[in-house]
Amino acid sequence: MIHFVVHEDGDSVGTVVVVDGVKTGDALTGWVMEQDHLIETRSGSDIPVGHKIALKDLNVGDTVIKYGVDIGKVVQPIKAGQHLHVHNVKTKRW
Template sequence: MIHFVVHEPADGVGVVVVEDVKAGTDLIGWVMDGDLTLNIKSESDIPIGHKISLNDFKPGDTVMKYGVDIGKVVAPIKKGEHLHVQNVKTKRW
């Protein structure tokens, strides 16, 4: 079963595609470009459609999704944690 999808191999996040991901769950991800799989343990509860971090990030780091810069990290994020508005902000304003 695929739990999250990643578009590009260099992306730092995947999108959860199943309901009710709970902290401590072993997840399988699919990288579309290259048809690869990843294994990550969820460090947080993550709702469907939200992002899971594929790397550890520190404040000031850039997050890539679809091969595009989607924002700046404003709070530390561990691999497997929920990546959302509480820890990433747009660079547009």
């Protein structure tokens, strides 16, 4: 079962695709679409469908990469497997 998708190697986040989301501690399988391979991780927090999961530890000021593109900066430390959203990532536009 695919729990999250990642656009390409080098992205720092994936997107949860399980309708019920994932729960803390779940063993997860992700599909890296561009290179067509699977990766494994464990959820560090509950994450709803459509929200992002960190694929590696991210520190304050780090750039978040999704689809090979800068989508914002980290404003609170995020561990691999944790939920990324507006509480810990902000746009660089303002």
